[in-house]
Amino acid sequence: MTQISNYDLVILGGGSGGYACALRAAELGSRVVLIEKDKVGGTCLHRGCIPTKALLHAAEVADLARDAGDFGVVASFDRIDMPAVNVYKDKVVDRLFKGLQGLLASRKVEVVHGEGRLVTPTQVAVGDDLYEGSHVVLATGSEARSLPGLEIDGVKVITSDQALTLDHVPASAVILGGGVIGAEFASVWRSFGAEVTIVEMLPRLLPPEDEASSKLLERAFRRRGINSHLGVRFADVKDTPAGVLVTLENGKTIEAELMLVAVGRGPVSAGLGYEQVGVKMDRGFVQVDELWRTNIPTISAVGDLTPGPQLAHVGFAEGIGVAERLAGLNPAPIDYDGVPRVTYCDPEVASVGITSAQAAERGIEFEEVNYNLGGNGKSVILQTQGSAKVIAVAGGGPVLGVHLVGARVGELIAEGQLIYNWEAFPADVAKLIHPHPTQSEAIGEAHLALAGKPLHFHS
Numbered sequence: 418m419t420q421i422s423n424y425d426l427v428i429l430g431g432g433s434g435g436y437a438c439a440l441r442a443a444e445l446g447s448r449v450v451l452i453e454k455d456k457v458g459g460t461c462l463h464r465g466c467i468p469t470k471a472l473l474h475a476a477e478v479a480d481l482a483r484d485a486g487d488f489g490v491v492a493s494f495d496r497i498d499m500p501a502v503n504v505y506k507d508k509v510v511d512r513l514f515k516g517l518q519g520l521l522a523s524r525k526v527e528v529v530h531g532e533g534r535l536v537t538p539t540q541v542a543v544g545d546d547l548y549e550g551s552h553v554v555l556a557t558g559s560e561a562r563s564l565p566g567l568e569i570d571g572v573k574v575i576t577s578d579q580a581l582t583l584d585h586v587p588a589s590a591v592i593l594g595g596g597v598i599g600a601e602f603a604s605v606w607r608s609f610g611a612e613v614t615i616v617e618m619l620p621r622l623l624p625p626e627d628e629a630s631s632k633l634l635e636r637a638f639r640r641r642g643i644n645s646h647l648g649v650r651f652a653d654v655k656d657t658p659a660g661v662l663v664t665l666e667n668g669k670t671i672e673a674e675l676m677l678v679a680v681g682r683g684p685v686s687a688g689l690g691y692e693q694v695g696v697k698m699d700r701g702f703v704q705v706d707e708l709w710r711t712n713i714p715t716i717s718a719v720g721d722l723t724p725g726p727q728l729a730h731v732g733f734a735e736g737i738g739v740a741e742r743l744a745g746l747n748p749a750p751i752d753y754d755g756v757p758r759v760t761y762c763d764p765e766v767a768s769v770g771i772t773s774a775q776a777a778e779r780g781i782e783f784e785e786v787n788y789n790l791g792g793n794g795k796s797v798i799l800q801t802q803g804s805a806k807v808i809a810v811a812g813g814g815p816v817l818g819v820h821l822v823g824a825r826v827g828e829l830i831a832e833g834q835l836i837y838n839w840e841a842f843p844a845d846v847a848k849l850i851h852p853h854p855t856q857s858e859a860i861g862e863a864h865l866a867l868a869g870k871p872l873h874f875h876s
């Protein structure tokens with residue numbers, strides 16, 4: 418075995434968490450090797466955030482073409498050319514991939530292509546080569562999970578990985594799981610013309626979101642012709658000549674061309690040497706403290722491999738946090754409630770902070786305002802429906818949560834993030850002048866109402 422040493426940092430996994438750590442550490446002067454078995458950029462760039470959002474944008478274009486007449490534009494929607502959609506999606510991914518490769522090279526991060534395995538607290542083996550550093554960061558991410566006994570055949574029963582590479586629009590699809598990934602594919606396929614049915618065992622779509630947001634999304638999906646079976650478990654799937662026959666626990670059956678399994682993602686850690694080296698694990702997740710330290714002093718772990726929100730921007734922040742800690746910069750732990758969350762379906766759902774249910778569970782006395790986008794000029798122009806809900810500590814604040822539903826509200830949640838993370842009071846936010854006509858005014862209106870000076874607001 419060839420030993421290659423003298424690294425400050427050996428990073429295993431080049432996804433959002435691993436590459437962000439590599440970039441920041443290199444910027445801070447560390448000698449970094451980033452080991453990636455597939456392509457740098459990981460799930461987010463190649464099988465997650467970016468390709469799904471490209472599909473969602475194509476879906477929006479399809480809906481605009483279909484509904485052009487509502488705006489007095491004479492156009493017609495003919496059909497989806499899926500190979501051409503894939504060309505567009507792949508071009509987007511490829512451009513960002515090349516950009517990332519360039520960035521890593523310019524920061525002098527050494528990228529090693531190969532499958533790595535932790536062999537000691539300071540060494541990772543790749544084939545016959547042994548990479549040794551003062552510190553190792555584990556960032557091997559996550560992969561789609563299935564249910565016990567449910568086999569993914571990759572053709573009729575698929576995960577998001579295969580859903581992203583379909584060469585045609587399925588005529589019909591059952592989506593198992595009404596979380597973020599399920600809702601996004603339901604939205605895309607419906608806009609592309611498919612019959613879509615979501616099956617979710619919990620009583621609502623996007624279960625971790627505020628109940629008001631779930632209800633609005635359910636109504637919007639119903640209007641769009643997306644069927645949902647909520648509060649019911651999947652029982653069985655059978656192959657049929659036309660596709661699949663899905664049976665639910667309540668005896669209902671649904672026929673479809675395929676079934677997408679979107680029931681969550683589990684850590685990629687089996688067989689990678691973590692347990693043998695003594696890293697503390699829980700059901701495959703690497704256990705870390707608030708600064709992403711494992712129980713072994715020379716090993717940290719970030720991203721989907723650790724418990725917590727499985728989001729690319731969380732991976733970025735954790736990777737940066739580790740790089741800064743190792744450089745002695747004393748980073749602060751992340752307040753995970755303060756991380757914005759977006760589901761990019763139509764309508765979008767975005768939030769930051771806590772829900773009304775969480776505020777009640779925590780025994781906080783709170784008040785809330787739900788501003789209907791029907792009163793917001795830009796939303797009416799866009800013909801979108803939804804709301805801006807703000808939750809604050811009773812008696813004046815600070816703000817505990819901002820929950821948005823509507824077209825493009827994913828862009829708006831950045832303001833909610835500032836409000837929440839700076840512990841702003843509704844009266845302070847109410848003083849801010851929002852540009853007119855924008856959807857951001859809805860955030861202003863909700864705070865005006867909470868501050869006792871409602872403007873365009875029906876109570």
Ligand SMILES: Cc1cc2nc3c(=O)[nH]c(=O)nc-3n(C[C@H](O)[C@H](O)[C@H](O)COP(=O)(O)OP(=O)(O)OC[C@H]3O[C@@H](n4cnc5c(N)ncnc54)[C@H](O)[C@@H]3O)c2cc1C
Pocket residue numbers: 429430431432433434435452453454455456457458459460461462464465466467469531532533534556557558559577598685689719720721722727728729730731732761
């Ligand atoms: C369909 C879908 C849509 C998503 N949309 C969004 C979104 O819109 N916004 C958002 O914030 N998040 C989204 N996510 C989640 C996001 O992709 C993940 O949270 C993020 O990629 C996690 O980053 P990570 O670095 O922890 O892991 P990953 O991105 O999974 O990276 C891990 C890397 O490690 C590599 N690796 C694994 N084992 C080894 C090994 N033994 N040797 C070498 N390399 C190895 C893998 O090849 C991979 O590149 C989405 C996910 C999916 C599946």
